[in-house]
Amino acid sequence: DAGVTQTPRHEVAEKGQTIILKCEPVSGHNDLFWYRQTKIQGLELLSYFRSKSLMEDGGAFKDRFKAEMLNSSFSTLKIQPTEPKDSAVYLCASSLDWAYAEQFFGPGTRLTVL
Amino acid sequence: QQKVQQSPESLIVPEGGMASLNCTFSDRNSQYFWWYRQHSGEGPKALMSIFSNGDKKEGRFTAHLNKASLYVSLHIKDSQPSDSALYFCAVNNYAQGLTFGLGTRVSVFP
Numbered sequence: 001d002a003g004v005t006q007t008p009r010h011e012v013a014e015k016g017q018t019i020i021l022k023c024e025p026v027s028g029h030n031d032l033f034w035y036r037q038t039k040i041q042g043l044e045l046l047s048y049f050r051s052k053s054l055m056e057d058g059g060a061f062k063d064r065f066k067a068e069m070l071n072s073s074f075s076t077l078k079i080q081p082t083e084p085k086d087s088a089v090y091l092c093a094s095s096l097d098w099a100y101a102e103q104f105f106g107p108g109t110r111l112t113v114l
Numbered sequence: 115q116q117k118v119q120q121s122p123e124s125l126i127v128p129e130g131g132m133a134s135l136n137c138t139f140s141d142r143n144s145q146y147f148w149w150y151r152q153h154s155g156e157g158p159k160a161l162m163s164i165f166s167n168g169d170k171k172e173g174r175f176t177a178h179l180n181k182a183s184l185y186v187s188l189h190i191k192d193s194q195p196s197d198s199a200l201y202f203c204a205v206n207n208y209a210q211g212l213t214f215g216l217g218t219r220v221s222v223f224p
Contacts, residue, residue, distance in 0.1 A: 004157070042216040043158075043202070056211075091157050098211055100146050105157030 002027070004106035006092050012112045018080040021109045024073055025094030033103060034067050034077050037089040046090075049075065050098060082113045116141045118205050120215035127197075127222050133190040135218045137203030140184065146206035147179055147186045152217075153199045161188075161201075193222045 005024045013019050025032050034046040047067035048056035054067070064083075069075045079086055089110050093103040117140040127133045135149075146165045150158040164170045164177040164186065176189045186205075190197055203215040 043214040045211070048211065093157070098208075100206060102148070102160045102163070103212060105159065107155070107157050 004092055004094055004104050006090075006106035006109050008109060009107065010110050010112075012114065013082045014114055015084060016081040017113075018078065019082055019111065021077045021079075021090050021092075021111075023075045023077070023092030023106060025075070025092070026104050027073065029094035029096055029104070031095045031098050031101075032069060032075050033093040033095075034075070035091040035093065037091055037108070043091070046077065048098070055098075079111075082111075084113045087111055087113050116144065116205060116207065116213040118203055118213050118215040120201075120203050120218050122218060123216075124219040125221070127190075127193045127220060129193060129195060129222055129224045131193050131222075133193050133197070133220050133222075135188040135190075135201055135203070135220070137186045137188075137205075137215055138184050139186070139203075139205045139213075141205070141207055142181070142184065144181070144205045144207045147177070148202075148204040148206070148212070149175075149177060149188045150202040150204055150214075151199045152202065158200075158202055190220070193220075195222050195224060198222045 007022045032049045036044045049069045052069045066078045089108040091108045093105045095101040095103045121136045148163045149161040152158040164179045170177045174191045178187045200217045202217045
């Protein structure tokens, strides 16, 4: 079985650019999560979808970050416009259930904003 | 808002030694507890979960949970160089989903 796939693995953007990160969850999983990982803040939840419906829109992240789930097997995270403080690893995860099931993570996209 | 704190921040363990990782959480309604491991350049991967008070053993890994003390721990016996990684404690409750700690970096030296 394929795990969670994320593309690209690395992205370099100029300040002010728009970037789109992509994620394909594990087939059959109902829930999809986007996280941002930094050394200071650790893993921060950006967005959460349950059966393609947006359940969590990221609070403090919502102004420049927009996650979409186009179908049950594909999600995107758009950052517009990018700022240097957005430099981080962006992780996508999927699971069978929000509360109790294991979350399966992709390898992440390392974003560098210059 | 759930707070999950891990200690120590980093740990150096000799090969064959025991690594002990600690985690405290703030919400008494927390129900499910996970340990995830992340090797460099990869996403986190679940090691094991625990939801009942007491010990749970899976191979060289033993998790311990004490809900009354808001405490969960992970012990790695006979540590191997391949155990060198970042270890996260993650706590579930149905209202807030999964909250991660900042992690403990374990380095196992031969």
